Amino acid sequence: MARPNSGGRLAHAAMLVAIALALIVPIAVRAAATVSAQQIEESLTCQCGCGLTVANCNHPNCEFSVPAREQIEAMLHRGMTGPQVIAFFRHKYGEKILSAPTTTGFNLLAWVMPFAALLGGGIFVALAIGRWRAHPENPAPALDSAARGGADDEMRRRLERDLREGF
Amino acid sequence: MPLIGQLALALALILAAYSIIANVIGARRSIPTLLASARHAIWAYCAMVTVAVAALLVSLLRSDFSLEYVASYTSSSLPTFYKITALWGGQQGSLLLWTWLLSLFTAVAAFQNRRRNPEIAPYALATLAVVAIFFLGMLNFVTRPFDMLAAVAPDGQDLNPLLQNYWMAIHPPSLYTGYVSASVPFAFATGALIAGRLDDSWIRSTRRWAIFSWFFLTLGNLFGARWAYEVLGWGGYWAWDPVENAAFMPWLVMTAYLHSVMIQERKDMLKVWNLALIGMAFGLTLFGTFITRSGVISSVHSFTQSGLGPYFLTFLIAVVALYAALLIWRLPKLRSPAEFESYLSREAAFLFNNLILVGIAFAVFWGTLFPVLSEAVRGVKITVGPPFFDKVNAPLALGLIFLMGFGPLIAWRRSSLDSLAKTFASPALFGLVTGVCAFVAGLREWYVLAALSLGAFVLGTIVVEFRRGVGARRHLVRESAPAALINLVAKNNRRYGGYIIHLGVVMAFIGIVASSFFRTEIKKSVHEGEFFQVGPYSLQYLGLETTETPHVETSRARIEVRRDGKPIAMMLPAKLFFKRNQQPATAVAIRSTPAADLYVVLAGMDDQTGLVTFQVFLTPLVFWLWAGGLVMAFGTVIAMWPNVRERAAIAASLRAAAETPVVDEPLRRRA
Numbered sequence: 142m143a144r145p146n147s148g149g150r151l152a153h154a155a156m157l158v159a160i161a162l163a164l165i166v167p168i169a170v171r172a173a174a175t176v177s178a179q180q181i182e183e184s185l186t187c188q189c190g191c192g193l194t195v196a197n198c199n200h201p202n203c204e205f206s207v208p209a210r211e212q213i214e215a216m217l218h219r220g221m222t223g224p225q226v227i228a229f230f231r232h233k234y235g236e237k238i239l240s241a242p243t244t245t246g247f248n249l250l251a252w253v254m255p256f257a258a259l260l261g262g263g264i265f266v267a268l269a270i271g272r273w274r275a276h277p278e279n280p281a282p283a284l285d286s287a288a289r290g291g292a293d294d295e296m297r298r299r300l301e302r303d304l305r306e307g308f
Numbered sequence: 309m310p311l312i313g314q315l316a317l318a319l320a321l322i323l324a325a326y327s328i329i330a331n332v333i334g335a336r337r338s339i340p341t342l343l344a345s346a347r348h349a350i351w352a353y354c355a356m357v358t359v360a361v362a363a364l365l366v367s368l369l370r371s372d373f374s375l376e377y378v379a380s381y382t383s384s385s386l387p388t389f390y391k392i393t394a395l396w397g398g399q400q401g402s403l404l405l406w407t408w409l410l411s412l413f414t415a416v417a418a419f420q421n422r423r424r425n426p427e428i429a430p431y432a433l434a435t436l437a438v439v440a441i442f443f444l445g446m447l448n449f450v451t452r453p454f455d456m457l458a459a460v461a462p463d464g465q466d467l468n469p470l471l472q473n474y475w476m477a478i479h480p481p482s483l484y485t486g487y488v489s490a491s492v493p494f495a496f497a498t499g500a501l502i503a504g505r506l507d508d509s510w511i512r513s514t515r516r517w518a519i520f521s522w523f524f525l526t527l528g529n530l531f532g533a534r535w536a537y538e539v540l541g542w543g544g545y546w547a548w549d550p551v552e553n554a555a556f557m558p559w560l561v562m563t564a565y566l567h568s569v570m571i572q573e574r575k576d577m578l579k580v581w582n583l584a585l586i587g588m589a590f591g592l593t594l595f596g597t598f599i600t601r602s603g604v605i606s607s608v609h610s611f612t613q614s615g616l617g618p619y620f621l622t623f624l625i626a627v628v629a630l631y632a633a634l635l636i637w638r639l640p641k642l643r644s645p646a647e648f649e650s651y652l653s654r655e656a657a658f659l660f661n662n663l664i665l666v667g668i669a670f671a672v673f674w675g676t677l678f679p680v681l682s683e684a685v686r687g688v689k690i691t692v693g694p695p696f697f698d699k700v701n702a703p704l705a706l707g708l709i710f711l712m713g714f715g716p717l718i719a720w721r722r723s724s725l726d727s728l729a730k731t732f733a734s735p736a737l738f739g740l741v742t743g744v745c746a747f748v749a750g751l752r753e754w755y756v757l758a759a760l761s762l763g764a765f766v767l768g769t770i771v772v773e774f775r776r777g778v779g780a781r782r783h784l785v786r787e788s789a790p791a792a793l794i795n796l797v798a799k800n801n802r803r804y805g806g807y808i809i810h811l812g813v814v815m816a817f818i819g820i821v822a823s824s825f826f827r828t829e830i831k832k833s834v835h836e837g838e839f840f841q842v843g844p845y846s847l848q849y850l851g852l853e854t855t856e857t858p859h860v861e862t863s864r865a866r867i868e869v870r871r872d873g874k875p876i877a878m879m880l881p882a883k884l885f886f887k888r889n890q891q892p893a894t895a896v897a898i899r900s901t902p903a904a905d906l907y908v909v910l911a912g913m914d915d916q917t918g919l920v921t922f923q924v925f926l927t928p929l930v931f932w933l934w935a936g937g938l939v940m941a942f943g944t945v946i947a948m949w950p951n952v953r954e955r956a957a958i959a960a961s962l963r964a965a966a967e968t969p970v971v972d973e974p975l976r977r978r979a
Contacts, residue, residue: 163792169865183694183695186691186693186696192547192548192549193542193547194694197542197543197547198542199540199542199894200343202912219855235688235689236688236689236690237688237689237690237691238691238693239690239691240691240693240695240696241691241693241694241695241696241699242678242682242690242692242696243691247682247685247686248682250678250702251674251675251678251682251692251696252696254674255667255670255671255674255675255700256700258667258670258671258674259663259664259667259670259704259932262663262666263660263663266659266660266663267651269659270651270656270659273647273648274648274649274650302971
């Protein structure tokens with residue numbers, strides 16, 4: 142069977158990886174439609190130095206997280222939306238209070254880079270396999286056992302080797 | 309004692325330096341006596357570091373407060389057990405522990421290779437000694453464990469209360485053992501590059517070291533998570549803290565390496581990739597140490613911040629640059645015959661497994677460093693916390709779990725769609741049915757459904773593989789089923805140990821997913837005798853008891869737990885107050901069952917009203933995270949177990965290597 146040329150392989154590989162990412166990325170960045178107090182607490186970092194989110198701060202009488210939780214509840218009770226509450230805290234304490242980078246400007250790089258690296262790596266691996274398939278230096282005409290007649294053959298061969306070697 | 313310790317460290321530095329010179333000259337000029345002398349120097353340097361460790365331990369146990377380290381990290385009332393663990397509770401002591409482990413592993417590697425790997429071993433041992441020189445240099449000139457105070461302190465400042473926990477006693481040594489033992493395969497890779505011995509003999513010779521390192525990295529991460537679970541009192545175990553990330557990244561890369569070397573052993577491919585992976589793994593262990601000590605990034609786990617950051621950064625950059633230069637120098641000689649037949653092959657699955665593992669490691673690395681980058685570029689401090697890491701890594705984890713089931717059962721070279729359908733029909737059906745059942749039972753979170761389905765799929769593939777092996781043995785050898793199972797595992801321990809590890813990963817993964825999605829939390833203030841409800845449990849607060857020792861004051865609440873009206877447990881959460889350093893701490897009470905953990909924190913007490921506040925978490929299936937970790941450890945022990953066939957393969961590989969000329973002789977010719 143004729144193999145596709147290198148341009149075709151590139152397009153093929155890119156398409157496969159793009160489909161995979163099209164499935165993964167929206168899942169990764171999906172935003173919740175409604176925001177609960179718990180979710181707001183998760184999206185804010187406690188400023189007491191514990192390094193945890195407001196939701197998870199481990200200091201029972203923390204001077205930051207305890208009043209912050211009460212304030213969040215009160216603000217939601219007053220009818221403020223989740224983004225408004227978060228914007229209030231951001232305005233008051235600066236960007237460092239957000240427990241994850243925003244998805245705008247330079248911060249977008251934080252979100253894009255891992256997937257871009259994965260995409261690059263995926264294309265590289267797909268192309269490498271494609272190239273190795275196109276130019277096998279030691280072509281092996283025979284199919285392996287699993288392809289021929291099932292994986293049980295491979296298992297039987299392994300066991301026969303065990304017995305032959307006295308194991 | 310301090311004088312003996314300082315002298316021993318100085319001698320260790322000199323001996324390590326001598327071993328480098330003797331190993332390099334001995335290898336280049338082929339002088340066996342010089343190589344033997346280098347080995348003796350390594351053993352002597354190991355003995356000297358051991359003396360230094362013993363000297364510091366004795367000083368700690370004797371509460372010798374003339375020593376700055378002892379006065380900083382212990383007190384006279386500190387229990388003896390924690391006086392011992394204070395050895396790694398502070399900056400200098402933990403560096404000393406690191407150096408001691410490195411010296412022990414170097415001594416063992418020197419012994420193992422006294423009659424084998426004549427080309428690689430001297431350079432590998434010299435590489436290990438170079439790493440040791442860095443640490444010994446720190447201990448001798450920068451952060452000295454045996455520095456004396458101008459006047460003897462009346463008492464010490466005590467160990468940080470968060471470190472006075474038995475998990476902290478075993479977590480750092482486990483993690484350090486994992487970190488440090490990764491330097492042995494790295495050193496042999498470096499030795500192979502220098503010597504030009506670029507076949508797989510360095511991999512075979514250090515395979516057990518790599519698994520050993522992975523084993524302890526796994527335990528180190530697990531124990532660290534357990535420590536956070538029990539000590540930090542927030543009901544969680546992993547917060548994507550920079551220090552947690554620093555321990556997780558080498559684990560990911562070592563996992564990729566352990567899979568990738570199988571392709572090189574089997575097909576003599578991916579030589580550059582494997583060398584790069586082990587370089588990355590070692591670099592990340594140094595990066596982890598840098599993060600913990602530099603103070604560049606704040607962390608709840610960092611107890612030893614200091615001004616050592618620039619030294620570590622310089623060393624890290626030098627190691628990475630030199631290793632990369634070696635790799636580039638040898639690149640033309642590292643080309644190997646490429647033989648790939650299909651995307652539907654085990655080698656392709658392993659490559660994609662490597663891609664995802666390294667992708668996750670990169671995402672973690674990127675997220676950990678991004679705050680520093682943001683501050684440098686924009687001048688704005690930002691936080692990259694759990695929401696970022698969860699969102700980025702969650703889909704990648706699903707891909708990894710899928711490949712964990714798919715990769716091991718697909719054939720090498722290529723598989724037909726027919727054979728795939730035959731092999732995977734039952735596991736896929738099992739996965740699908742599990743997902744449908746979970747949906748019918750009311751689960752609607754797509755991620756949990758996917759995780760359960762994929763977990764069941766992997767479990768199915770493992771069962772299929774074991775069943776197939778046992779069936780074939782019973783048919784061919786006429787053994788009973790238990791005997792066939794035992795012999796199957798014993799005679800192919802690397803393969804079946806791997807499957808057991810995969811089983812442990814699935815268990816841990818399900819535990820992580822369920823505990824992350826379905827944890828419930830209640831905060832309740834009650835008077836003595838009052839009840840409150842948490843899920844199916846009814847909790848009654850029975851009262852508070854206060855006890856006191858010279859070291860710590862403890863207020864312990866008694867809570868009776870009932871289910872369906874019947875008492876099932878007494879839980880004793882407590883608040884501790886450490887007198888010497890005037891710091892409070894929390895001792896949580898945990899009732900763990902396979903279904904859920906009931907986790908009670910004594911959050912506060914109001915003496916005036918008599919109200920006591922409890923924070924209670926009900927976390928489903930978190931038990932399986934710890935159980936999965938232990939199964940992973942058990943599988944690793946099986947995979948590491950000495951195997952006669954493997955030993956024969958290593959011997960054959962080393963014989964073949966000895967009969968083949970090295971790819972480049974300039975080093976020896978120049979000599």
